[in-house]
Amino acid sequence: MSTITSSALQSSQPPILPAAFSGNQPKTIRLYPLSNYTFGTKENQPEEDPSVLARLQRLQEHYEQYGMRRTCEGILVCHEHCHPHILMLQIANAFFKLPGDYLHHHEGELEGFKSRLNERLAPVGSQFSGEGVNDEWEIGDTLAQWWRPNFETFMYPFIPAHVTRPKECKKLYFIQLPRTKVLSVPKNMKLLAVPLFELYDNTARYGPQLSAIPHLLSRYNFEFVDENGKVVAVTPGGGPDGDPKTKILAGGEENGDKID
Template sequence: MSTITEQASQSSFNPVLPLDFNANQPKTIRLYPLSNYTFGTKDGQPEEDPSVLARLKRLEEHYEKHGMRRTCEGILVCHEHNHPHILMLQIANAFFKLPGDYLRPEDEEIDGFKVRLNERLAPVGTQFTGEGVTNEWQIGDTLAQWWRPNFETFMYPFIPAHVTRPKECKKLYFIQLPRSILSVPKNMKLLAVPLFELYDNTARYGPQLSAIPHLLSRYNFEFVDENGQVVAQTPGAGLTDGSRPQVKVLAGGDDVKMEQNGDAASDQTLS
């Protein structure tokens, strides 16, 4: 009890400030609130393959015709209660994946990636209107590269020593969205997942998604409100209203009726 009282009393004193500790840092990243985004749904996008085996077979056919498959996915970061959240898709109420997909053989990397992002998240028709609201994908740093050495489900964050011809390379890019309209296929859900939910949670999210907090730890963040004013920065001041961030379903999931072909972690390594 005395320790708690001691800590409470110390909070009334100014903290001891150390010397600057920001040498060789990458640029500070500005994160925008979830309230900056408008979410909706569009027609469903069924999975191309009915099973894991069918997906691996298609990968093998792609490799024979076009060589290594190139896959691009986006780490879309926003904030809620001054805590970073990652926007990701959930399929069949079980499998999680980042927005993006494999590139067509003729696609240039960044332009092809933007096309894939639009297929997943861009609104269609006149579903939404609003002045100054456009989806300008700002493709930032490459945060990770995952390699598939063989026609199998597991991927590695390095090329194994005995592998000279990997079958797929997946790149994860940092993406900032100041203000956007996002529309998710009806057979998927769009979630906002806080970093602490992903951290060390390979059982639920798989090794790629659970590694995202590590990938983002290189950055300092500024958290801005709806008016663009900085309200917190890292190292942060904690939650503004005492609320605890949690996973939020933002859109979609209206007609999710898909066959489950494995647990969430194993599917995520394949996608």
């Protein structure tokens, strides 16, 4: 497959085609446009813990009863203007997180993860009907594992040498979004589409886990598909044809936020 966009080849000064340069890479990922997806809202989902201290206390209680806590979160990718965007949740206008949550001690990994994704993002009742409403989640590669060595907030992408009993492991998975899908977010949260360049090297706003996502995805090549199912760009290849920016897709009504 050529790695140059058709528009580039038709320019007055077409580029010099390089030799093949895709050895030992995973399969190319097809990304669909943000406009292919339908977004709605559902009832509030209050946070389980009123404070960070309460959350760490609950983690300790879980550890004492069941051992290390297992947490699963998904990296859901689509595109806008041929630039990858990550779907993530914003809570209380400040805290950002990926869809997912911790597993109950009796749950299997992937089955429990799909349940957490449905709790956060699946539509409820008869709010929507038709294509994309009840599509199964396609869980892809594990892209990262983050470890919590103690009952504290900071996590590491490795187990520190002195730690033999980590208290939590959080796994991040690539989620292959289908051509269409219906997603509903709790009203007390926002669902955002955040471009990769906004996340990159932006630990001050998004923290070390989310700002590392561009690194995690750099192993893939992408095909960008338009609303008609036509591949309009690939990587390596042409850049954005518009002005990518973070977009509020759903939620946040309680705060009076306007959805583009």
